[in-house]
Amino acid sequence: MDAALIAVLGTLLGSVVTHYFQERAAVRSAELARAEQLRQERISTYSEFAGVLFGYRRSQNTRWILAREDPPAPAAEEARFASYESRVAARQALVRVQLVCDDTRLRQLADTAFELANCLHESSDEPERHRRSQDCKAALNAFVEAAAPTVR
Template structure:
């Protein structure tokens, strides 16, 4: 009789331990899947933003060149520039939904501002040099955003690897 009770208690204890460890493992899998999905969503959002801001920068460069050739072209070009800027602003909203990294958001805003300033270079004798400086500033701002975003994505991946160990 005592042997039977010990066997029943052992079986119940084994079942409880198995359930506990399966639950812990399932919870860890859910957390890892969520973290990987968030990482993938961030990667997609950061890439889409960088692509949009590069297109916006290109539009501003083209706008500056056209305005230097024909100052009356502003009315026709303004709507194209606004469309590109709206696409960039949409992408930054997506980033804000996916991260609380204020430095990354600040870098994204700087990339937008620097790209916008390209077409404000003016048309005087020193304008090409100023234009080139603003282009380089915009390019550097985009690169800074990409480096910071990439660092966050890579560090997050490394954190998941150590969590698995």
């Protein structure tokens, strides 16, 4: 009788311990899956932001150049509207960065890069336009360099 009681208690204890470790493994597995999903989402979001912002920068440069021709090129108005479309895409990508990024410094770098691209068309002359364009490029590169270690 004692042997049977010990066997039942041993089996019961084994079941409880097994359940505990299986539950811990399931929770850990779910946490790892969530972390990987977030990492993939950040990779997608950060790379999309960089690509869209480079496009916005290019459209702003084109807009500025065509508007300064004498007389203004017929494509200047089209370039202006294209820059508006690029700005919308860049703003959407920026919002997405803000949603998935929990690093204040990265969000600030993204904001800075966007604002530099956004103000590029306000340059008063070619040297200022070129400087602003390079500043925007440098800010975006700083964002990418700071974001890269967070997704590795």
